[in-house]
Amino acid sequence: MPARKSVLNVNVWRGRADGDYQSFDVPRQDNQTVLDVVTYIQRHLDPTLSYRFACRVGVCGSCAMTVNGRPRWTCRTHVSRVMTGGDRLEIGPLGNLPVIKDLAADMRPFFDKWQRAGGKFEASTDRHKPMAAIAPDSPKRAAASKAIECINCGICYAACDSVRWNPDYLGPAALNRAWTLQNDERDAGHAARLRAVAADGGCHSCHSHQSCEAHCPANLNPTESIVGLKRMTVQAYIRGELEAEVE
Amino acid sequence: MSSLRLTTRLYLLQRLTAAIMAPLILVHIALIFYATHDGLTAAEILDRTRGSTLWFGFYQLFVISAAIHGAIGLRSVAKDWVTPRPAALHTVMWLSGLALLLLGTRAVIAVIAPGAH
Numbered sequence: 001m002p003a004r005k006s007v008l009n010v011n012v013w014r015g016r017a018d019g020d021y022q023s024f025d026v027p028r029q030d031n032q033t034v035l036d037v038v039t040y041i042q043r044h045l046d047p048t049l050s051y052r053f054a055c056r057v058g059v060c061g062s063c064a065m066t067v068n069g070r071p072r073w074t075c076r077t078h079v080s081r082v083m084t085g086g087d088r089l090e091i092g093p094l095g096n097l098p099v100i101k102d103l104a105a106d107m108r109p110f111f112d113k114w115q116r117a118g119g120k121f122e123a124s125t126d127r128h129k130p131m132a133a134i135a136p137d138s139p140k141r142a143a144a145s146k147a148i149e150c151i152n153c154g155i156c157y158a159a160c161d162s163v164r165w166n167p168d169y170l171g172p173a174a175l176n177r178a179w180t181l182q183n184d185e186r187d188a189g190h191a192a193r194l195r196a197v198a199a200d201g202g203c204h205s206c207h208s209h210q211s212c213e214a215h216c217p218a219n220l221n222p223t224e225s226i227v228g229l230k231r232m233t234v235q236a237y238i239r240g241e242l243e244a245e246v247e
Numbered sequence: 248m249s250s251l252r253l254t255t256r257l258y259l260l261q262r263l264t265a266a267i268m269a270p271l272i273l274v275h276i277a278l279i280f281y282a283t284h285d286g287l288t289a290a291e292i293l294d295r296t297r298g299s300t301l302w303f304g305f306y307q308l309f310v311i312s313a314a315i316h317g318a319i320g321l322r323s324v325a326k327d328w329v330t331p332r333p334a335a336l337h338t339v340m341w342l343s344g345l346a347l348l349l350l351g352t353r354a355v356i357a358v359i360a361p362g363a364h
Contacts, residue, residue, distance in 0.1 A: 165327035198251035200331075204258045207323070230258060237255040 008079065010037055012049065013092040016099045021090065034067050034074040034082065038091060038103065051103035058217065061153030065103050066092040071158040073217045095158040110154050110171070117174035118196045121181060122189030132186045144183040147176050147225045149218050156212035156222055168201035172212035172222035175203055179225035182232060194229075194236055195243075203229040250333075257319050264316040271309045296358050303359040310351030318344030 008028045011021040024041050035053055042049040053063035058076040065074050068082050068090055083089060094105040125132070134141050156172040157163055163171045178197050181187050197203045203226045212222040236242040282292055296302045322340040330336070 162327070166331065168331065195251055198255050200250040200254060202251070202254065204254040205326075233251075233255045234259050234262075237252065237259065242252055242255055 008032075008037065008089060009087070010041070011088075011090045012038070012041060012103070013099075014049075014102055016101060019099070019102075021092075028079075032079045034065070034072070034077045034079060034089075034091060035063050037079060037089070038065075038074060049103070050101045059151065061151035064094050064153045064155050064158070066095055066158070071095060071155040071215055073153060073155070076217060094154055096160065096163045097154065097158065105154070105158075107154060109167075110157050110173070111152075113170045114152070114174045114177060116196060117170045117178045117202070118181065118189055118193030119174055119177040120189075121184070122187050122192075124186055124188035134185055140183040140185060143228065144180045147180050147220055147222070150176055150220060151218065153217070155215050155217060156220075159211040159215040161209050161211060162205055162207055166201065166205055169205040170197070170202055172206075172226065175206070175229060176212075176220065176222040176225040179228050182229065191241070194232060197229050198233040198236075198242060203233065206230075257322070261316055261319045264312040267312045268309060268316065271305065271312070274305070275309070293358065298361045299359060303355065306355045306358070307352065310348065310355055313351060314344045314347035317347050 006028050008026045010024045010026055012024060013019060014022045024045050026037050026040050026045075029036070035056065038049070038051050039053075042051065051063075051065070053075065054060040055062075056075045058073055061073075063074045064071055066072075067074060067077055068088065070082075071094055072082075074091070079089065091103065093099045093103050097105040097107065097109060100106045150173055152173060154173065156176075160169075160172055162169050175197060178193055182190055182193060206223065206226045208223055208227070210221075210223045213220070213224075216222065233242060318340045321343045322336050325339045326336055329339075
């Protein structure tokens with residue numbers, strides 16, 4: 001086995017949208033994650049480097065960055081996994097979002113669209129009424145369960161061609177969230193949410209490229225959820241229920 | 248029409264026309280193999296198609312579906328790559344749809360209309 005280089009040369013994005021990559025030499029270690037590399041640079045080489053992380057174990061969804069051109073959770077990405085086919089390591093902020101500074105992307109458009117897609121649960125009852133009984137194996141519960149494990153990391157949003165071409169598009173995560181709520185029998189906001197996702201920039205702006213599915217670290221399939229929403233809007237349209245809300 | 252009804256209607260129309268075209272394409276391709284494997288000439292093929300109401304209906308239905316399907320698709324491409332302005336998208340959709348319909352109908356007439364060859 002050839003001896004591995006003991007130093008890793010890393011290019012890291014510095015500044016805002018008009019910034020540039022800066023080169024750092026980081027000691028190579030076994031089982032080193034990309035987040036370890038970024039943390040090493042911030043603690044030992046340049047304390048002004050800005051980045052975002054919290055849990056370090058793939059639960060919180062805050063450390064997503066662009067690693068060698070692909071959006072990834074840096075905490076769950078081993079350096080050895082992305083260094084195949086060369087010794088280049090390039091780390092940038094998450095794509096399709098404004099850059100605040102260095103590796104920290106501005107997540108506001110992402111979460112604004114989450115709201116626009118009706119991503120909030122609308123209660124149909126209160127704590128004084130009996131609990132809703134949802135059979136775990138009912139088709140709607142099964143559909144929601146399949147899409148529910150999203151942790152809002154923004155990787156699908158950064159990977160999406162439709163978001164890049166159409167800044168108005170809600171994106172895979174927000175629509176996936178809407179799909180889980182449309183399948184939640186306790187939710188009272190189905191009609192309004194369906195209007196939100198059927199409007200311009202909603203589910204019909206998805207071209208089913210499936211980059212979201214290919215990149216999702218939680219192995220979800222937002223494209224399938226969006227197809228489900230398209231089906232729902234068509235059913236509502238045929239039944240004449242897809243009307244704009246009267247002002 | 249509100250944008251949510253328009254986007255949903257266009258989506259539905261594009262799926263419907265795709266569903267119409269899929270079997271027509273299969274018949275069309277099977278027909279090409281069937282008609283050419285015995286070495287039928289163009290003149291012999293035209294003898295069979297000219298004046299045929301069945302083949303006129305078959306290919307004109309395909310042309311209409313393709314014009315609708317293609318125009319909606321080009322509208323989506325224009326929306327992502329050129330402009331999101333509704334009026335411009337409307338123009339792109341109708342102009343491309345009409346162009347496809349005219350070109351396709353011209354081809355159908357050339358194959359179906361009775362005439363000397």
